[in-house]
Amino acid sequence: MDEKKQTARPYRERLWVPLWWWPVAFAITGLLAAEIHMGAPGLRAWLPYVLLFPVPVWVLLWLSRHRVEVAPDASGTPELRVDRAHLPVNFVARAAVVAHTAKSAALGRQLDPAAYVQHRPWIGPMVLLVLDDPDDPTPYWLVSTRHPERVLAALGLPSAG
Template identity: 60%
Template sequence: MSDTRATTQTVRYRERLWVPWWWWLPGLGLAALIALEVNQGIKTLPNWVPFAVLLPVAVVVLLWLGRTELRVTSGEGETELWVGDAHLPVSVVARSAEVPRSAKSAALGRQLDPAAYVVHRAWIGSMTLLVLNDPDDPTPYWLISARHPDKVLAALTS
């Protein structure tokens, strides 16, 4: 017989890594332009079909780009950072820091360790750095895009 205890987790911080609102105008505009080109190129196709296909495709792509959720949860004495489906217990974090927009290119460029776990979204300026101290894990650190890294770090340490 297995133990099926219900676990309650409290969400301390949650952030969806959406694309900026202004990306929607060029995204839908590009889809409409391509639909217009298809409409003019294929005369036998009803006028509404390219728009009915390509505008929803643009919406789905923009929503898909912002699908990643960053959250900090606590429950049963353990605090965890979740980024999408990946999670990290705070007990293995040795140090943490905010990576400002000005240092982002260096952190992702010449200073990046190839074994690091990186979730980078180009439209988000700042990042959170979590250096790990886990002998069972070859990952030296996590580098995560976050709009409010100070709030992520505060949720991890509280």
């Protein structure tokens, strides 16, 4: 238990959508606005572009809203924060890195329905944190992150995978 209470390095990551999604979203929006415009003069010439172009910005920013963070709690023990969910490190029995090649199995037949899952399809690897809390029915957390080794290092946990 003492090795889990090491001084943790803070970690913060925002799970942004891939950059190539932005031009694709604007191209699709431009095509839709051009279909509405269809060469008509006046208001229909510019209004579709003005009204539709904020939509992909809002959608892509909404998809990128998720954060993974490791920070100390009130007692100084590191905890994993995924959006509004908090997991103190002293409830973690063991941890592993789930490679992008094993993600399909981890989210498929092997997935426990009671597990806490924060999955983003555009993020390859994941972190698996098996819990040891008799008061919590959640057996483990499965969280998408671009740098799973850094998350585990920030939590002060050894990686089993």
